[in-house]
Structures are given as structure tokens and as C-alpha cells.
Amino acid sequence: MLSSDKVKEILFRIGVEKVLIEESSYDCVLALALYKGREMLVAVMQGEHAVYAKIVPAESMPLQYWKCGYIEYTPTGLYAFAKDLNELVDKLKHKMDRVVKAEVRGIEV
Structure with missing residues (x-):
């Protein structure tokens, strides 16, 4: 089971400036994160054999x-x-x- 507190801790360790949890369930935590001046949606999900995350620019x-x-x-x-x-x-x-670099260059990820 994923904990929103654990996801927040991970994001702050990475260097995220602000975190707002948008959704939290037993297998997914979705956060709005401010990272290097960019707003990103970060979904951390628990799979059967692994954990994975998807990062999406919030404005997209x-x-x-x-x-x-x-x-x-x-x-x-x-x-x-x-x-x-x-x-x-x-x-x-x-x-x-990579998302930040792509946005700076005007590339959609």
C-alpha cells in the first residue's frame, strides 16, 4: 500500500519545492509538485511486482x-x-x- 506521506517524502528528497496531494488510494498517489519552477503531476503507482511513476506537465x-x-x-x-x-x-x-529540459526547449513530452 502506498502512503501519501511517503510519496511526499520522496518528492521533497528529489528537490520538489511544494507538494499537494490530489488523490490517494491503496495503489496510487497523485501529487501536484512544483519542481524547478514547473508544475508537474506525479502519479506514483504500486504494481504487482514493481513501483512506477508517471510525470506529466500540469498544464498539459x-x-x-x-x-x-x-x-x-x-x-x-x-x-x-x-x-x-x-x-x-x-x-x-x-x-x-528531462521534463523541465524539454519544456525549456519548447518540446512537449
Whole structure:
């Protein structure tokens, strides 16, 4: 089971400035995160054998679709996969940095 507190802790360790939990369930936590001046939706999900996250620029999704189910299937954004939450930290930071770089260059992820 995922905890919203654990997801917040991970995001703050990465360097996220602010976190607002939008949704929390037994297998998904969706957060709005401010990272390097950019608002991102970060969905952390517990799979059967792994944990994974999807990072989507917040402005690319209408507010009414800020739900775990919608985030998972939206065509924009990047995924990060790991065996556990500790391993996910570095991978999540790398993907969030890629989203920031893409936005600076005007590339949609």
C-alpha cells in the first residue's frame, strides 16, 4: 500500500519545492509538485511486482482529468520504473529533470 506521506517524502528528497496531494488510494498517489519552477503531476503507482511513476506537465491536462486513472493513460508524460520506492527516487528525479529540459526547449513530452 502506498502512503501519501511517503510519496511526499520522496518528492521533497528529489528537490520538489511544494507538494499537494490530489488523490490517494491503496495503489496510487497523485501529487501536484512544483519542481524547478514547473508544475508537474506525479502519479506514483504500486504494481504487482514493481513501483512506477508517471510525470506529466500540469498544464498539459485539464483539471477535471487530474486522477490516477486518467494520468496513467494520457499520451503525454514520462514513466519511471523501479523495484521499490527507494530505487524510484533517482529515476524519478532523472525523468523530472528531462521534463523541465524539454519544456525549456519548447518540446512537449
